[in-house]
Amino acid sequence: MQQPHNFKPLDETLTNRYDRQIRLAQIGLAGQTTLANSHALIVGLGGLGSPASLYLAAAGVGQLTLVDFDVVEETNLQRQIVHRQQTVGMSKVESAKQTLAAVNPHITINAINAFLSPEKLFELCQQADVVVDCTDNGFSRTAINEAAMMAGKPLVSAAAIRWEGQLSVFDGRDLNAPCYLCFDPHANQGGETCDAQGIVAPVVGTLGVMQALETLKVLLGNASLIGEVLLFDGLSMSQRRFKLTQDPDCPVCAARKQRNNH
Numbered sequence: 641m642q643q644p645h646n647f648k649p650l651d652e653t654l655t656n657r658y659d660r661q662i663r664l665a666q667i668g669l670a671g672q673t674t675l676a677n678s679h680a681l682i683v684g685l686g687g688l689g690s691p692a693s694l695y696l697a698a699a700g701v702g703q704l705t706l707v708d709f710d711v712v713e714e715t716n717l718q719r720q721i722v723h724r725q726q727t728v729g730m731s732k733v734e735s736a737k738q739t740l741a742a743v744n745p746h747i748t749i750n751a752i753n754a755f756l757s758p759e760k761l762f763e764l765c766q767q768a769d770v771v772v773d774c775t776d777n778g779f780s781r782t783a784i785n786e787a788a789m790m791a792g793k794p795l796v797s798a799a800a801i802r803w804e805g806q807l808s809v810f811d812g813r814d815l816n817a818p819c820y821l822c823f824d825p826h827a828n829q830g831g832e833t834c835d836a837q838g839i840v841a842p843v844v845g846t847l848g849v850m851q852a853l854e855t856l857k858v859l860l861g862n863a864s865l866i867g868e869v870l871l872f873d874g875l876s877m878s879q880r881r882f883k884l885t886q887d888p889d890c891p892v893c894a895a896r897k898q899r900n901n902h
């Protein structure tokens with residue numbers, strides 16, 4: 641991974657905290673330092689964003705920007721484990737920030753309680769090293785995909801409903817890689833939601849945890865699911881994966897190629 645000019649060495653007092661990661665050959669002190677200097681944009685602090693943000697905070701990703709426009713409701717608590725009974729009625733980003741700061745006070749957490757315009761979303765994607773889509777509907781996924789691809793950033797995207805889920809990485813740094821819209825050209829029609837269809841808590845939790853894992857690997861430079869989709873079925877406890885190719889008719893991929901040519 642290319643190191644930015646303001647790359648700081650890891651604070652020595654934190655090597656004990658991250659010892660079990662630093663011991664790994666694929667991470668080490670260099671990898672942990674990369675994580676400490678990384679910035680993840682997490683959109684959606686619900687069933688996916690709860691475990692994803694908890695693990696990214698605990699693992700020591702130095703800066704997290706949390707985006708959501710919702711408030712915590714009682715029906716969220718069954719699966720949105722970053723929130724608490726006491727934070728019902730509070731904005732999800734503020735509720736999540738409190739929990740994450742208690743888990744790891746050594747990282748920077750920005751909370752944005754708003755429904756973002758495409759321009760603002762693009763600006764936030766530009767500032768991040770990785771975009772983590774933890775939203776629950778096709779409209780948001782379409783908007784986040786376009787912003788991340790146009791900003792040239794990797795996008796770690798997950799979804800879960802009922803007993804099943806999917807996970808993929810769309811690499812905005814590679815003009816020939818498929819994007820979310822290549823995978824699902826009809827995503828902007830909205831699709832099914834957990835509110836209507838139901839969701840098993842540990843299933844969305846599993847997907848959120850795997851999303852955090854793949855996000856760490858994107859930051860460390862060894863992601864596995866770039867241009868691939870992993871499908872997880874929690875009822876039969878099975879998974880399979882398949883490769884994607886770029887859709888020659890994808891308007892987002894056409895636009896980002898055109899942008900790069902100018």
Ligand SMILES: [Zn+2]
Nearest residue numbers: 819822890893
């Ligand atoms: Zn595309």
